[in-house]
Amino acid sequence: MEKIPILRMGDLLLVTIQVDLYDRLAETLEADLVQMINKASAKGVLIDISSVSIIDSFMGRIIGNIATMSKILDAETIVVGMQPAVAITLVELGLPLNGVLSALNVEKGMELLRKRVSTKENNHMQRRRGPQHDHS
């Protein structure tokens, strides 16, 4: 069966969709990604959709699902490289993908993802050190 590869870069996962999406393939990706986040204790997921020429309501929903599921598993998802025509079509279709973080390209997406992951870690640390901080 066809599969979309998921690359691991430290605590981040990278997915580049280079093939035509159809429903089953998108569903498989959703399941694989969630498994992988868990297995690799990933803190962030970057999905590059720059070569995806159409996203309809089903695939849009899967992207939204992935973002929601990874959030529950304490990982951030960023979708990068959406083609302008795809963005126009999605909004007109009625699926504005609220709640999905996005960036213009992979480079900017990585930057944003790293920033968000590290602020989250800092916040965790600060919370742990919290009381001592107040006294000093």
Next chain:
Amino acid sequence: MIILNKESMSIIREIDVIPMRHRLKEYAVKIGMSLVNQTKIMTAASELARNMLKYANGGKVNIEVISKGRENGLRLTFIDHGPGIENIELALKDGYSTGKSLGLGLPGTKRLVSEFAIDSKVGEGTIVTVTKWKNG
């Protein structure tokens, strides 16, 4: 109105939507449709093909290149012999779905195309016709 070209494809399996999208893309490029409109008609077709697969176990699509006055366009007719739609008005409402989807399929598709017509008889099947003009 003149029909310049006509082709029929059957949509039996999920993966059949991919050749359909490729074919549409070819025709859309041939008549010089803008990228945004290409994306819109391909997305609309994807939604309608999914509906056929989901509710009627598949069907067929006629793809026609049409011309009216100075305007060229693509006309797609999706024909299935499924259970039909009981309440068309309701099915065209945003957010209404008998399945588990978001209910964007039909109303969303309607927004993406220039002309939209639906004819359904309970127990006989459904015919959905959409037209996208090159500049429409």
